[in-house]
Amino acid sequence: MSPKILIIGACGQIGSELTLNLREKYGENQVIASDIREGDETLMASGPFEILDATNTSALEDVILHYDIDQVYLMAAMLSATAEKFPMKGWQLNMNTLFNVLNLAKDQKIKQIFWPSSIAVFGPSTPKENTPQQTIMEPSTVYGISKQTGERWCEYYHKRYGVDVRSIRYPGLISYKTQPGGGTTDYAIEIFHEALKHKKYTCFLKENTALPMMYMDDAIKATIQIMSAPIEQIKIRSSYNLSAISLTPKKLSEAIKKHLPEFEIDYKPDFRQAIADSWPASIDDSPAKQDWNWKHQFDLEQITEKMIEGLTPKVSIDYDY
Ligand code: VAH
Numbered sequence: 001m002s003p004k005i006l007i008i009g010a011c012g013q014i015g016s017e018l019t020l021n022l023r024e025k026y027g028e029n030q031v032i033a034s035d036i037r038e039g040d041e042t043l044m045a046s047g048p049f050e051i052l053d054a055t056n057t058s059a060l061e062d063v064i065l066h067y068d069i070d071q072v073y074l075m076a077a078m079l080s081a082t083a084e085k086f087p088m089k090g091w092q093l094n095m096n097t098l099f100n101v102l103n104l105a106k107d108q109k110i111k112q113i114f115w116p117s118s119i120a121v122f123g124p125s126t127p128k129e130n131t132p133q134q135t136i137m138e139p140s141t142v143y144g145i146s147k148q149t150g151e152r153w154c155e156y157y158h159k160r161y162g163v164d165v166r167s168i169r170y171p172g173l174i175s176y177k178t179q180p181g182g183g184t185t186d187y188a189i190e191i192f193h194e195a196l197k198h199k200k201y202t203c204f205l206k207e208n209t210a211l212p213m214m215y216m217d218d219a220i221k222a223t224i225q226i227m228s229a230p231i232e233q234i235k236i237r238s239s240y241n242l243s244a245i246s247l248t249p250k251k252l253s254e255a256i257k258k259h260l261p262e263f264e265i266d267y268k269p270d271f272r273q274a275i276a277d278s279w280p281a282s283i284d285d286s287p288a289k290q291d292w293n294w295k296h297q298f299d300l301e302q303i304t305e306k307m308i309e310g311l312t313p314k315v316s317i318d319y320d321y
Helices: 015-026 057-067 080-085 087-106 142-161 184-198 216-228 249-257 272-277 286-292 300-311
Strands: 005-008 031-035 049-051 071-074 112-118 164-170 172-174 200-203 211-215 245-247 264-267
Touching: 005 015, 005 057, 015 031, 015 071, 015 216, 031 057, 057 087, 071 087, 071 216, 080 087, 080 142, 080 184, 080 272, 087 112, 087 142, 087 164, 112 142, 112 216, 142 164, 164 216, 172 184, 172 216, 184 200, 184 211, 184 249, 184 272, 184 300, 200 249, 211 216, 211 300, 216 286, 245 300, 249 264, 249 300
Parallel strands: 005 031, 005 071, 031 049, 071 112, 112 164, 172 211, 200 264
Antiparallel strands: 211 245
């Protein structure tokens, strides 16, 4: 029997692709998409949708009971760069939504939760290369602090109340299907739009800023994989490290130039450089490999090909950062 799923934040960078993938896997009417505003026409035409502010406890509970939801994917969050501009709003959105969903599970109103963490839980004192699953974690961004705290609460609710909450520390995610949402790693998406539109890009990070990155298809695969794994395989209830590639703006621009030889890049670091400098360069995800057979598929060349193929026919999206 397929689970009845609610996706909170279904119009976001991950949420919109996750919704379409889960509908393909379980059937469109098994997956209720929700967000604080409507999404693009593809998403809105793909199945049931609810306008929902998941910080509103009673509104969330109404949707859960109305549709008899089994699983919640909580994909709504304020990302790193935006949360530095609005610290208290970022904290409230990221934490209140999590508590609302954890308490519904504690009260047995839902059976399973997916909650996204991030490599942003690591900070300047964390070992940067091949960062292990357990290490020093002193995040220096609002977003990272909210994700580290969220991981502690997920593990607490699992141990104290038996809540089946599962989580992944996503690296930076690269996709052509949705606009980026205020993240520090989003240079790796903008660069493709600008390369195709203007043949040049001014990067807001320094050329050798190495960050863990992943193609969105790999991130969606990992999300569905951890939620489908037998419960005894999930041994970490804070959040699993997840890794694919380690990427710098320089390496990415060189990969793009193989397809667009006239592409040019220059560098004008802004406030996001300090955020990126506080994060690891690469991640050790061996626990995810061991516990639930994780393995990434897309390397830099394949990501570059997918992004250029995917964006070329599309009208480029303007950014207003
Ligand atoms: C951000 N894309 O840049 C997110 C992500 C690891 C970075 O969490 O904020």
